Amino acid sequence: MRIHPLPTQLVNQIAAGEVVERPSSVVKELVENSFDAGAGHIHIEIEQGGIRLIKIRDDGCGIVKDDLPLALSRHATSKIASLQDLEQVASMGFRGEALPSISSVSRLTLISRTAASDCAWRVAADGSEQDFAPQPDPHPPGTTIEVRDLFYNTPARRKFLKTEKTEFNHIETLLQRMALSRFDIGLTLVHNQKEIFKLKPALSEAQQIQRVASLCGQAFVDNAVSIDFAAAGLQLTGWVGLPTFSRSQQDMQFFYVNRRLIKDKLVAHAVKQAYQDVLFHGRHPVFVLYLTLDPTLVDVNAHPAKLEVRFREGRLVHDFLFSALHRSLADLRPGHPDLTIHTLPEVSHPPLPPTVAATGGGTAAVYQPPPARxxxxxxxxxxxxxxxxxxxxxxxxxxxxxxxxxxxxxxxxxxxxxxxxxxxxxxxxxxxxxxxxxxxxxxxxxxxxxxxxxxxxxxxxxxxxxxxxxxxxxxxxxxxxxxxxxxxxxxxxxxxxxxxxxxxxxxxxxxxxxxxxxxxxxxxxxxxxxxxxxxxxxxxxxxxxxxxxxxxxxxxxxxxxxxxxxxxxxxxxxxxxxxxxxxxxxxxxxxxxxxxxxxxxx
Missing domain, CATH: 3.30.1370.100 (MutL, C-terminal domain, regulatory subdomain)
Known part of the structure; x- marks a missing residue:
């Protein structure tokens, strides 16, 4: 066959294969856009595990009417303009591929209004990047995106999806992780017209700890130590669980780089080394950690879905993470203000005491505390x-x-x-x-x-x-x-x-x-x-x-x-x-x- 250009929609569908794996992938891309729009609250509505509907509404800055067609076009973005911008990305999204990729495998509607506009404008897309005709809409300032019938035109992809419950569990887990990355933003999740959770913005330290407890469980907060460690232009904050509070799976490990949720082998190895001689065999530590560093020192463009990053000074980051966690765990000695260990379960009725055999009369003696020596x-x-x-x-x-x-x-x-x-x-x-x-x-x-x-x-x-x-x-x-x-x-x-x-x-x-x-x-x-x-x-x-x-x-x-x-x-x-x-x-x-x-x- 002769070489020929691919149709626009097919190009977008190929790109969607990298970005859109399942409904939770769509939620991730759209919520990150809301983060970048400066939203104070994001409302996520899901139906049938996201297969039938994903609707995300925010109160962010919105998109002006003339930019709506561009927002649905490939490689169009407001977040970078030069190579220098790409080398120091500070936003969550920047590729300009998410919306056209999502629209190529679904029926997408975008409604947005800026604070200076008299009304909102609506556009619909099918991935062809054609016939965008914005229509007026009575929408408040902010943006709403509806994604219906995901993979309706790619039935082979749709067959790979799991049950409604499984797909929604992926969405819920993802949003819990994202909620931990931005305490300043409120999040509401609704599934099949039922509210799953509603998180208000957590601005104070007490409110942040309360959010962590609501998402990770009160037991984690009760068995965690706060981290605040800085050196060599790097800062690590957050919470790490006591070694005695571990899990059989790696399902409660949340790590963020400049507020971006990532999974990284370098980070995992540093954490594993820090816990190596205090963790029981086969158990995994729990943590919610935030690494902050100069954006020029980390490449967030290493993975299509931005789940992985590449550090310019990988060894420095590894040693910093290990030292911070190793030192924090080493300081957990009796008397530490954050160290409170209670391992006996609460009981509603105390067990009956064992029968005490007679020992010839008298009372048992207890040793008097000795002097300090x-x-x-x-x-x-x-x-x-x-x-x-x-x-x-x-x-x-x-x-x-x-x-x-x-x-x-x-x-x-x-x-x-x-x-x-x-x-x-x-x-x-x-x-x-x-x-x-x-x-x-x-x-x-x-x-x-x-x-x-x-x-x-x-x-x-x-x-x-x-x-x-x-x-x-x-x-x-x-x-x-x-x-x-x-x-x-x-x-x-x-x-x-x-x-x-x-x-x-x-x-x-x-x-x-x-x-x-x-x-x-x-x-x-x-x-x-x-x-x-x-x-x-x-x-x-x-x-x-x-x-x-x-x-x-x-x-x-x-x-x-x-x-x-x-x-x-x-x-x-x-x-x-x-x-x-x-x-x-x-x-x-x-x-x-x-x-x-x-x-x-x-």
Missing amino acids: QSQLPLQVEEQLRHYAQLAAEPLPIPTAVDAEAGGAPPLGYAIAHLHNIFILSETRTGIILVDAHAAHERVTYERLKQQYQQGTVASQPLLLPIKLSTSLAEADLAEQAQAIFLALGFDINRFGPETIVLRAVPALLRHTDVETLFRDVLADLSEHGMSQRVQEHIQELLATMACHGAIRAQRRLTVEEMNGLLRDMEKTERSGQCNHGRPTWIALSTGELDKFFLRGQ
Whole structure:
């Protein structure tokens, strides 16, 4: 066949294949146009999931009569005029393809009026870009666009659409995300004559938080920390969920660049790295984040539907995002003003207390909070035994509450019991705390190991008697090749034969652990990651393995000094709210919540 120009409508339909995937794509393009028009409120009316009707009305600046035909023509826009404008796009739309593309696969009507016009003007389009004859219309200032019978003339495209419910869910989710990008604009969504939501403009911080709660749930707001971080011409604001408040899917991750909702692999990787050692396996963080930067530093023209962007300084943006989130999560220690953890569900009727067996009379004693001086972990087993012998010989103190006024009680309070040799029960000024001793000590040890490693080498403790370890030939070869890595981790090793390794020193923090098992596990991790740059990439996993070995084991009875020493260490340690595997290390119950369980005051 000879080369020939394509018909205008076919050209528009091809373009529509890039821009209009489903009804929600149409809603996105039209609402973004309303954003650019300076609308204060946008009303979205949907019928049959958007297949029958999409009607969007705004109170923006409107379009003058003579420009209406141009608005429905390809590559016609008011938002850019030169290459310089394209390199620093500040508007949501700018290609000038959305309206002609949409009209090529639907029956489109555009009604608009500017504030200076006596009346509005109406035009209809079918994608041919011909026979535009504006007609007067009694429309208030602003713009209304009706899109009827989507894909009526492209039945093959229509077959790819899902059910009405599914298509509307896409629209509702999209509008929720867009509502989070512009707090200054009110949004109303109606489906099949039923109002789904109506959001008023949220100008104050309290109103913005209320909008976030209405769209993401109150639980997110209750378990989120505000972010406000600026450096190198970049600013990150918004909210990130606590690591303990995560989801099985990535369905509550909202990221905006200069108010534009995007999905970007660079951003996703930076967030994943920031959460890497505080998030439980298989879980995903939740966040609503806004990145603001110079428009010249980001290319928003990288994707037809503008869902992806390209950063001019990608590494700078990645490191900035990682640092901002990593620092914010690290600061989440007990006592942080935004950190309130309540993980026990509310109950309408408190459970019946278990039957208490008689113990020969008398009342159980509760430990009196100790003075501020705390011992370091871990104490020797012999010291524990001497401590318990002393407690057994002395009369137990009379139970008293923590005196919050004298000396000021610390955030995690003072230990009063070790439950089932696993959990530390602590009394605070406002209630009680339960701590998983193993998980908490694991995090404390891990952070100390990371800090030592970053400062040079992990402190070593020479063994009084070197330990000979039998290994396979491959393991011995690997240990010899990795001698420098082991030294940086606090191990002093030498090869003593074809299948023998001599262990002369171990990390000082882990000197009381089973050092032989510890060494073999680290060796196994090195074998898995290989002797390459990947070892440095996975160094935190190696440190986490070591910390797990050094953590307090369940069923080991802790002394009061040990328990309080751990509580004080948690208060000083970054990310102490989660263990290395992302599990929570402590929960809090206020006195008000305790009152509810026992119906006090009712």
